[in-house]
Amino acid sequence: MENNIILSTENIQKSFLGTKVLKGVSIELKRGEIHALIGENGAGKSTLVNIISGVHQPDDGDIFLDGIKQEYKNPSDAQKAGIGLVHQELALCSHVTVGENVFIGRLPETGGLIDRKKLYEMTEKVLEPFESSIKPDQIVEELSVAQQQIVEIAKALSLNCKVIIFDEPTSSLNESEAQKLMNIIEDIKKQGIGILYISHKLSEIFQITDRLTVLRDGNFIETLDTGSTNSDHVISSMVGKQVKKLYPNKSTCVNEKEEILHVEGFTRLPEFKDISFTVRKGEILGLCGLVGSGRTEVSRAICGIDKSKSGEVYLNGTKVSIKCYADALNNGICYLSEDRKKDGLFVAMTLLENMMAPELKNISRFGLLNRRMVTKQMADYKQKINIKYVTVNQIMNNLSGGNQQKIMISKLLALNPKLIIMDEPTRGIDVGAKTEIHAMLRELSEAGVGVVIISSEMPEIVGMCDRVVIMNVGNLVGELKGEDITQENIIAKISEFCEY
Ligand SMILES: Nc1ncnc2c1ncn2[C@@H]1O[C@H](COP(=O)(O)OP(=O)(O)OP(=O)(O)O)[C@@H](O)[C@H]1O
Numbered sequence: 001m002e003n004n005i006i007l008s009t010e011n012i013q014k015s016f017l018g019t020k021v022l023k024g025v026s027i028e029l030k031r032g033e034i035h036a037l038i039g040e041n042g043a044g045k046s047t048l049v050n051i052i053s054g055v056h057q058p059d060d061g062d063i064f065l066d067g068i069k070q071e072y073k074n075p076s077d078a079q080k081a082g083i084g085l086v087h088q089e090l091a092l093c094s095h096v097t098v099g100e101n102v103f104i105g106r107l108p109e110t111g112g113l114i115d116r117k118k119l120y121e122m123t124e125k126v127l128e129p130f131e132s133s134i135k136p137d138q139i140v141e142e143l144s145v146a147q148q149q150i151v152e153i154a155k156a157l158s159l160n161c162k163v164i165i166f167d168e169p170t171s172s173l174n175e176s177e178a179q180k181l182m183n184i185i186e187d188i189k190k191q192g193i194g195i196l197y198i199s200h201k202l203s204e205i206f207q208i209t210d211r212l213t214v215l216r217d218g219n220f221i222e223t224l225d226t227g228s229t230n231s232d233h234v235i236s237s238m239v240g241k242q243v244k245k246l247y248p249n250k251s252t253c254v255n256e257k258e259e260i261l262h263v264e265g266f267t268r269l270p271e272f273k274d275i276s277f278t279v280r281k282g283e284i285l286g287l288c289g290l291v292g293s294g295r296t297e298v299s300r301a302i303c304g305i306d307k308s309k310s311g312e313v314y315l316n317g318t319k320v321s322i323k324c325y326a327d328a329l330n331n332g333i334c335y336l337s338e339d340r341k342k343d344g345l346f347v348a349m350t351l352l353e354n355m356m357a358p359e360l361k362n363i364s365r366f367g368l369l370n371r372r373m374v375t376k377q378m379a380d381y382k383q384k385i386n387i388k389y390v391t392v393n394q395i396m397n398n399l400s401g402g403n404q405q406k407i408m409i410s411k412l413l414a415l416n417p418k419l420i421i422m423d424e425p426t427r428g429i430d431v432g433a434k435t436e437i438h439a440m441l442r443e444l445s446e447a448g449v450g451v452v453i454i455s456s457e458m459p460e461i462v463g464m465c466d467r468v469v470i471m472n473v474g475n476l477v478g479e480l481k482g483e484d485i486t487q488e489n490i491i492a493k494i495s496e497f498c499e500y
């Protein structure tokens, strides 16, 4: 039994900025097992796996690989020992090719130069199981978030590791990509590799993991056989208390006559064609469709982030001209990007600077930035949606992924928008905070703010929306309301259209 353990940690402790984030964590990972690491945002999951993979060093405690005590000074030490990590926040070099990223530090050479032909052949092989359209010689910058995620995973697999750690690998993948990844992970497991798997999606945890370990506030809570527990137990173990229902009640106050937003004839071929829809007062509208359906592109065009060829926007019955995102903000329309690292989040700046960024113009009118006001606002949101940070002068990069997302949301809400379009609002957010954010969106909607949600998580659309419009390959293919909003009906609308 003992030698079945490939990796273990004993009493790992770690503090940042004087705050203890790991308070003596011991876990055991078996060969050929998929072991989930779960817990709320800021529980310490990424910190623990960063320690196991040499990114950080523990203040105290030991790591054993194959029963031998390890000391890693850096990630490359851990990699050499056989530990691969697929990072939560993408960590690729964006200006070089996919091949160079996968084989960084191990590039094939002839005569002192990179042997590109060989490199791309090797990369092709590594990418094969993913059946993606990624080319080995493509510059990483050109890839979508999902494709970059695949490159990270391919890189970890190519290292022939004994242990592979996945830190929220599916957070930017669509359902079919995520399913493909699950299959790949199950294949890796058969090779006897130990897999640590972090995710906030309990459906994935129950689908593929053999055991799970719960962390809460830096403490080890319990390790369980996945097959002998259930989601209610796991949720209360993570949160430390019973969780209320995930979704608030649907609207009872939709005013059919009062339109907050009306979008007419948005077209930019070949991405989307003649898209028109309305958001009424008191309702939450879902914009759904598969990834690639054009829902993000249309939203970005409405907000002036990307140029649209044609189309009109009416806000509270008045036509508004939106040529760039600043025009949208001035009109009270704001957009939460699905890719926080690319749009809107300044990871090297402090929380305070991040919160002030979109508002700089408003609050510096008298030549002074109102730091005190923003600090107070942040304290309110910290409490309301349970954001974990030590001080507002902390660098954004030091926050856990889910907490970065919560800051992004707070930043938009602080602008008192008339309409808010949220692209994947709860990506990477734990189940407790999801409930809080959902409740907050419902409150906003009831207070008369227009709310549009785009989400790849079908249950979120079904649970939250009073009406949904459905897109497929750039066309509007249907609309559902009230009780008719079910996963089956949405999928039916999408496939009806595909049959033409
Ligand atoms: N480099 C750092 N400097 C300061 N604080 C840090 C640093 N890295 C992590 N932290 C803090 O440690 C705590 C644990 O963070 P960690 O990223 O491990 O959480 P997590 O469980 O992975 O959360 P999530 O689900 O949101 O990804 C957080 O409060 C975070 O702000």
Ligand SMILES: [Mg+2]
Residues within 6 Å of the ligand: 045, 046, 047, 088, 167, 400, 401, 402
């Ligand atoms: Mg994390």
